Amino acid sequence: MQKYKDNSFLRTQEDKDFILSNIDEPYSIENFINQKDVDELINMWEKIDNKEHKNTGPITSTIKNFNSHALSKIRDKIYFDEDVGNRKTYPNIEIRHAMFFCVDTPHIIHIDDSMDSFPKIYKAFNFPLRFDGGVGVPDLMFFDQLYLDGPSKFFKGDTDKTRGHHEALQFAKFPRSKCVYEYSNVINKSTKPFDSEIKKKYLDHIKDDWLDGLSFNSAHKWIPGNAIIFDSCRLHCGSDFRKLGINNKLGISIFTQHK
DSSP: OEEOTTSOEEOOHHHHHHHHTTOOOOEEETTSSOHHHHHHHHHHHHHOSOOEEOTTSOEEEEOOOOOSHHHHHHHHHHHHOSOSTTOOOOTTEEEEEEEEEEESSOOOSBOOOOSSSOOOEEEEEEEEEEEEEOSSOOEEEEEEEEOOSSSEEEOTTOOHHHHOSHHHHHHHTOTTOEEEOSOTTOBTOOOSOOOHHHHHHHOTTSOTGGGTTOOEEEEEEOOTTOEEEEETTEEEEEOOGGGGTEEEEEEEEEEEEEO
16 A cells, blocks of 8 residues: 555555456356245345444445355355356455345445555345335446546545535544545546436436546346346446335445455
C-alpha cells in the first residue's frame, strides 16, 4: 500500500496489476443451493436480532461463522468444489467478509472493495434468497468498467452539495469510502453513449450523467438458489426492480480476496 499525506491508503500499482490479471466475465450458476438451503437461510435471517439499518438503505447482518448446514455448503463450494456448472476454480481464494442484506430500493452503481488495508480483492458471490411481490424477476447489472481505488459509489457530475442525501451522509461516517463524481480513475472508460434501451429497461433509477463513460456488460437474473459471481472491482448495480412491483430483495453477499 502507499500512504498519502492525509493518512489514507491506496493500492500499489503492483497490487492493481495483479488484481487486473485475474479479471473474468461475470457469470451465474443455476441451483447453486437447493430450496431447502434457501429456506434455512431465510429462517436464519428472520431470527437475527442484530440487524444493522444503514443510512444508505440496506438492512444487513454480518455472517461471522459458517456453522449452519447451508452456510457451510456455500463456503465449501467456494473453497473446494472443482465442478460446479461452468465455473472456474479459485485455489488461492479467501473469504474476507460475508453478510445478509435486505433492500427495498435498488442498489446504485458501486464496487465491493474493503476499507481495511486494501486487500487484493477477488471474486464476489451474490446469492439471491427471496424477493417479495412483483410480476417478474429482478437482475444484477454489470458494466465493463473497473475501479481499484477503494470502496466507492459512482455519481458522475454530482458534488457533495448536489448529492445531499443518504449516500453522502453514510460516506461521511467512513472517510476511506467515497462518492466518485468524476471518472478519471475508472478503468476501461467508454467513449460511446450508454445503450438507451438497456437504460430504459433496467436502469430508471440511475441518472444519465452517472452512466457517462460506462458501457453495459451483462444482466443476470436474480433467482433464489442461484449464484452470481463477479470481480469485486467491477462496477455494478441492481436493476430497478420497483418497475416489476417488487417490494424488497433478500440475499447474501460473500466477498473474497487472494491469499
